[in-house]
Amino acid sequence: xxxxxxxxxxxxKFGYLTAVKDLSFTxxxxxxxxxxxxxxxxxxxxxxxxxxxxxxxxxxFSWFNGDTDTHNxxxxxxxxxxxxxxxPYMTAVQNLKLVCKIKEVSEDKIEEKLKLVGLLxxxxxxxxxxxxxxKQRLAIASALLNDPEILILDEPTNGxxxxxxxxxxxxxxxxxxxxxxxxxxxxxxxxxxxxCSHVVILRKGEKLYSGRxxxxxASHGFFELKTENMAELETYLEKNDSFGKVTxxxxxxxxxxxxxxxxxxxxxxxxxxxxxxxHMVKRKESLEEQFLTLTKNQSN
Amino acid sequence: xxxxxxxxxxxxxxxxxxxxLIISYFVLLTSIALVAAIKFDIGPVKFHLADQGIFNFPYIxxxxxxxxxxxxxxxxxxxxxxxxxxYSNKTIKQNLIDGLSKKEFVLSKFLTVISFAVIxxxxxxxxxxxxxxxxxxxxxxxxxxxDLEYLFAFFIKLIGFFSFCLFxxxxxxxxxxxxxxxxxxxxxxxxxxxxxxxxxxxxxxxDRIMGFFPLNSMWNLIxxxxxRLGAVKSVANQIGEEFNFDYAVHWYEILIVLVWTxxxxxxxxxxxxxxxx
Numbered sequence: 312x313x314x315x316x317x318x319x320x321x322x323x324k325f326g327y328l329t330a331v332k333d334l335s336f337t338x339x340x341x342x343x344x345x346x347x348x349x350x351x352x353x354x355x356x357x358x359x360x361x362x363x364x365x366x367x368x369x370x371x372f373s374w375f376n377g378d379t380d381t382h383n384x385x386x387x388x389x390x391x392x393x394x395x396x397x398x399p400y401m402t403a404v405q406n407l408k409l410v411c412k413i414k415e416v417s418e419d420k421i422e423e424k425l426k427l428v429g430l431l432x433x434x435x436x437x438x439x440x441x442x443x444x445x446k447q448r449l450a451i452a453s454a455l456l457n458d459p460e461i462l463i464l465d466e467p468t469n470g471x472x473x474x475x476x477x478x479x480x481x482x483x484x485x486x487x488x489x490x491x492x493x494x495x496x497x498x499x500x501x502x503x504x505x506x507c508s509h510v511v512i513l514r515k516g517e518k519l520y521s522g523r524x525x526x527x528x529a530s531h532g533f534f535e536l537k538t539e540n541m542a543e544l545e546t547y548l549e550k551n552d553s554f555g556k557v558t559x560x561x562x563x564x565x566x567x568x569x570x571x572x573x574x575x576x577x578x579x580x581x582x583x584x585x586x587x588x589x590h591m592v593k594r595k596e597s598l599e600e601q602f603l604t605l606t607k608n609q610s611n
Numbered sequence: 612x613x614x615x616x617x618x619x620x621x622x623x624x625x626x627x628x629x630x631x632l633i634i635s636y637f638v639l640l641t642s643i644a645l646v647a648a649i650k651f652d653i654g655p656v657k658f659h660l661a662d663q664g665i666f667n668f669p670y671i672x673x674x675x676x677x678x679x680x681x682x683x684x685x686x687x688x689x690x691x692x693x694x695x696x697x698y699s700n701k702t703i704k705q706n707l708i709d710g711l712s713k714k715e716f717v718l719s720k721f722l723t724v725i726s727f728a729v730i731x732x733x734x735x736x737x738x739x740x741x742x743x744x745x746x747x748x749x750x751x752x753x754x755x756x757x758d759l760e761y762l763f764a765f766f767i768k769l770i771g772f773f774s775f776c777l778f779x780x781x782x783x784x785x786x787x788x789x790x791x792x793x794x795x796x797x798x799x800x801x802x803x804x805x806x807x808x809x810x811x812x813x814x815x816x817x818d819r820i821m822g823f824f825p826l827n828s829m830w831n832l833i834x835x836x837x838x839r840l841g842a843v844k845s846v847a848n849q850i851g852e853e854f855n856f857d858y859a860v861h862w863y864e865i866l867i868v869l870v871w872t873x874x875x876x877x878x879x880x881x882x883x884x885x886x887x888x
Contacts, residue, residue, distance in 0.1 A: 325887075362708045364888040386710035396705040401625045409621045412614060413709045453709075 313340040314376055315461050315492055316361060321370035323356050323516075330356040332516040333370070338461065338494060343487050345503035345524075346496040347602060348513035354496040355392060357513070358465050362390055375460075386414045389454030390463035395446040399439035403430060403449055406438055407456060416457045424452040428482060444475030451482055461492040468502065480505065504598040512605060519605050527601045531568035534577065537590035544586050563590070615719035616726065618711075622693065623723070629689045636685040640734050643679055644742055664840060666746035669758035673836045673858065675739040676765035679731075680833060683769055686727055687776045691789045694720060694780025704888045717880045720777055728769035732762055764832040764860040771829050771868040771875075778875040781882050800824045825875075828867040834858050 316338040323331040331353040338344055346354050359365035361372050363381050374384030397406045407421045425431045428448040433441070441449065447467065454462055464483065468476040480502070487493055487506055497503050503510060504524070511521040520527055538544050541564065548557045548566045555569045574593045581588060596604070623629045646660055665674050697703040706716060743755065776793065783789040803824070808817045821827045839858055 359887070363712075364704050364707050366885070366887055380712075382707075382710055382712035382715070384710075385708060388710075390708045392704075392708065394701070396701040398622060398625070398700060398702055400627065401621075405621065405625050409618060410709055412618045412621065413706060413711050415614070415710075 314338070315340050316372065316374055316494075317376075318357070318361065318372045319370055321357065321360060321372060322368050323353070323360060323365065324368045330516050331360070334513070334516070334518050336511050336518065336521045338492065340460070340492050341490060342509050343493045343507045344495065345507035345510045346494065346513065347498070347500065347503055347510050347598075348496075349498055349606075351515075352513040353516035354498075354513060355465055356516075358390070358392055358463060358494075358496060362388075362392065362463070364392075386416075386457060387460045388463060389457065389459035389461070390465075391447075391450040391454050391467060392463070392465040393469075395450035397438045397446070397449065397453075400437060402437055403434045403441075403452075406449070407453055410453045410456055414457045420456055420458070424455050425449075427455065427485075428452045429478070444471050444478065447471060447475070447479060448482070451479070455486070459491065461494060462486060463494045463496075465496045466498070467495070468497075468499070500597075500599045500602055510598075512602065514606055524598060525595075527598075527605070531571050532593055532595040533565055533567045534574070535590065535592040535594070536564045536566065536588055537562065538581075538586055538588050540586060543584075544581070547581070547584060547586065612722065615715060616722050619693075619719045619723040623689070626693075626696075629693065632685050632689045636682055636689075637730075637734060639682045639685065640679050640731065641738055643675060644738055646678075662746075664748070666742050668743050668747045668749050668755045670836070670839065671739050671743045671747065672758045672761040673833070673839070675735055675742075676761045677833045677836050679735050680765060680768055683731075683772055686731075686769075686773065687793070688786075688790065690720075690724060690727075690773050690776040691780045691793075692786040693723070694777055695784055695786040695789055698781075698784040701888075707888070713883050714880065717876065717883060720879075721774070721876055724770060724773040724777060727773060728766050731769055732766040735765060736762055760860045761833060764865065767865055767868050768829050768832045771825070771872045774872045774875040775825055778879045781879045797826055800826050822864065823867060825871045828864065828871060831864050832860060832868060 314337055318337070319335050321331055321334045322329065334353070334357060346357070348354050356365060360367045361374075363385060374381060375387070398409070401409070403425065404421060407425070408418055411418045411421070422431065422434075425434050428451050430445060430448055430452065433445065438446070438449070451464075451467070454464075467483070468479050471479065483493065483495070483506055493506070495503060495507060507524060509522065510524050510527065512519040512527075536544060536548075541559070541562070544564060545557060545559065548554050548564065553568060553570050553572050555567045557564060557566045559565075574591060578588065578591060623633070646665070664670065697706070703716065707713065711719075740755075744750070747755075749755075776789070779789040779792050780786065783792055800821070804817060804821050804827075807820060808814065811817075812820070822831050834856065836858070838856060
């Protein structure tokens, strides 16, 4: 695996406040990463540091195995942090031409990228006349100008209306399908769940977890079951070693697995015992549930 | 280097306010030629400014660089706002994220400042040359090309002043406040001069000390040329006064301004490097 970014023991203090505490993680090529955390957990600060706009207090980071210095590495990165910042008096095309000059890439791709984000008709309008959604899409176009190795997005749907959110997500998915590495910071869990394969979870500047979304909790998922004879089912489940915690809520039994189990096997077993299910679902905890469990475990 | 200048050019030239100010600045530089047209012809009083010797070589170099240096305030506005706007639009953050290093960022601004100074100097040279060739009483090559150090001093003066503006733009981050600070600083230097003269030293020592202050050192580069004018001198002689000033451009004055320039540019860089955006 090719390492794109590695962060080692990064710490950032703003006066008394420690925004990022001893943070380490690596970003490998080809994955879609999410940085999750409540507001003020240090997501933007971390991105600010690796993007050369915030100075670290301690620790190091290196792009592309440290082969190039940060500002040259950033030419191979596309990033949007917080609000889109462009020159308000310049048109979309003029702004993008400037970005091309900074990134030292040719201007051929401007039209193509504007088309990708659906701004081609407004390309000669001044930036200040754009709506927030359009500004955000222009920022994405600008970040893609160099066909980056990695795309960094910080709260890309913040402040947008539902339609705008949808448009941005579609664009992100389209980019992810092309195999671009993406690092997405967000506090919106479903957003991360929909696109990310890996997550880094932060709380108060500390890393709670980093790794694959699937491996976040050592969990085999759980069954949601319903039958006529609830009491019998409950007794069966409690006696079975494959199940851990069993809860009943609103006439629905939730049984957590302690080991892998095929739903067909369980169904057959129960049928033999004369328990006939009227409802059976096997699923894994949603990212939200996992996230809450994780943050709760560590919240003292 | 060309790339950095191009980046700055795109930013400046697409901004209408900057464009208007830059154009008016150069129009004003040219307008010094209009002084030639000042002509009073009221009955017995005939006065034609161009005939008073202000366009004589080599005096014209001194006179024109002194006068046109006042117009630098127009460019000061452009420079302060080109720096401060990067902060208020937060585009400086985007520039850095896009892969411009902090050093390149300051360098691109400084190169722009140097370009402004170079173009202004060439402009003043050409305008003065034309005016001189039309009105000067002396047209020998050796006289035309003497005293050219005033042009050099003009160039250094602009670079020093613009670097100061650049630094204020970064320091204050708001164009209006930065310009206010510039005026405040001028007042401050005046105040310091007053205090030193009043409490500490005689006039000569005060002048020498004040020569180390940024704005004063820039002012010192080109001394006022009026008392050197023939007409003024003869009037002074009639009332029994004799001017005996030192009009020359001194190497140590140039050096002081260059040192200030270096300090301002370095401080701009240090400030940018230290700050979180």
